[in-house]
Amino acid sequence: MKLFGSYTSPYVRHCRIVLALQQQPYQFIMTDQQASGQHSPTYRVPFLQHNEQTFYDSASIVRYLREQAGQAFCQDAADYDLFCMVNTALDTTINLFLLERDGLTAEHSAYLQRQQQRIEAILALLNQRTWSLPEQPEQLSDGLLRLACYLSWAQFRQQIDILHYPNLQQFLLALNGQPWFANTHPALS
Template sequence: MKLFGSYTSPYVRHCRIVLAQLRQDFQFIPTDYTQSAQQSPAKRVPFLQDGEVMLYDSASIIRYVREQAQPTSEQSVEDFDLFCMVNTALDATVNVFLLERDGITGEHSQYIVRQHERVAAILSELNQRQWPLEGPYTDGQLRLACFLSWAQFRERIHVADYAQLQQFLRALNSQPWFANTHPALS
């Protein structure tokens, strides 16, 4: 099994965590922006090759890996909704990050303003919830932790503005299996 991606990607990080937790043997192949544009029709990381199987999205990779290790594992609809909501915030934050690197900011685009509003609304909603401080963690919770950690690392959000989320992230950061995959370690 080969996982292609970058160490700083929160999507790739989630895949790496699940693979490690399930003790799956895999080869990590560092892949940059240019390589992913050439090797993946989605033109992003991660993507996975397992024999004849090729997957091009972190959600399908996580599902595939879980099904290979535990064929009966199922995700609740509530956790799937959390996963999707966090993915929306993560996608919006990554898009704004990349657009700003190209010099396009909210002053030039209502789209970017809308993305900032979307992320703020999702974080506000999620901050209203109680989060587990001990595992095991669901994929929705892992995606949230990967997003918060990446957004803090890239200075996209101030986690301290969200007390419940900050406490949750602090709990995950105390777990070696999570801390050892931090983007700053790449």
């Protein structure tokens, strides 16, 4: 099994965490933007090769890994909704981050302002919940794992101020204390 990606990608991190919790052996192949464009039609990471199959999206990779281990991907419709909502915030935050690197910011674009508002609305909604962790890390749902990877990445890249979202901050602090989560932090790469 070969996982192609970067250590800083929150999508790749989710896959790495699932593999680690399953104690699944795999080869990690560091892949930059140029290589991802040459090997993936999506021009992004992660992608996974295993037994003559290739998967080009983190959601399909996580689902495949879960199926291989006899586990559920997104335990129910509510968890899948959380997964999708976090993906929306994550995709939007990454796009704004990359556009800002190119000098395009929300202050000059009504469309980008709307994207920033989307992120803030999702975070505000998610902050209304009180988050708790299951006793065993293997019981953490994919919606919660995606949320944790997003929050950690967005804080690492200084794209959100987690202090504005105390319930999300407590959730992230609890996970940062878990070795299996902390050991995949993007700052460690």
